[in-house]
Amino acid sequence: MTYLHLAYLHLATVIPAFLIGTYLLLNRKGTALHKNLGKAYMLLMLLTASIALTMPAQIGPTLFDHFGLIHIFCLVVFTFVTRAYLAVRRGNIRHHRLSMLGVYFGGIITAGAFALSPGRLLHSWIFS
Numbered sequence: 576m577t578y579l580h581l582a583y584l585h586l587a588t589v590i591p592a593f594l595i596g597t598y599l600l601l602n603r604k605g606t607a608l609h610k611n612l613g614k615a616y617m618l619l620m621l622l623t624a625s626i627a628l629t630m631p632a633q634i635g636p637t638l639f640d641h642f643g644l645i646h647i648f649c650l651v652v653f654t655f656v657t658r659a660y661l662a663v664r665r666g667n668i669r670h671h672r673l674s675m676l677g678v679y680f681g682g683i684i685t686a687g688a689f690a691l692s693p694g695r696l697l698h699s700w701i702f703s
Contacts, residue, residue: 576608578630582696585626587685591618596679604672617656620678624652634694646685652678 576584595616599609630641659674690697 577631578631578696581626581630585623585630588619588623589687590628592616592623593683593687595619596683599675600679617660617678619651620656620682624649624682633696645689646681648689652682655681671684 582589595612597615603609612623628646628649629643631641632645635643637643643698655674659671659678662668662670662674689695691701692698
């Protein structure tokens, strides 16, 4: 699969994750809708991070001629989604909430800001 195809696939998972995550952040917690959307959100974020790992870094230093600094956010997502899932299963809502905030602000907002920086594909799509 080409880099461009991976970029489209990545956007196809991260955009709905952003929308669902924003909804979950701003609305009532603990409802059946929250729980169902939360599961979808977690799966979308895991898929998004998995796809991102297959995309070689285009800017900056790389490890193994593939992984760049932006790939650190994939590890953030894998770690915090796992922590959030385990926390909610144990009934530790505070830890779940903090982990999900980490996924949203680290895995979507901060990583998205880096993806919008000059020289990146998303920046050229939006600002060219």
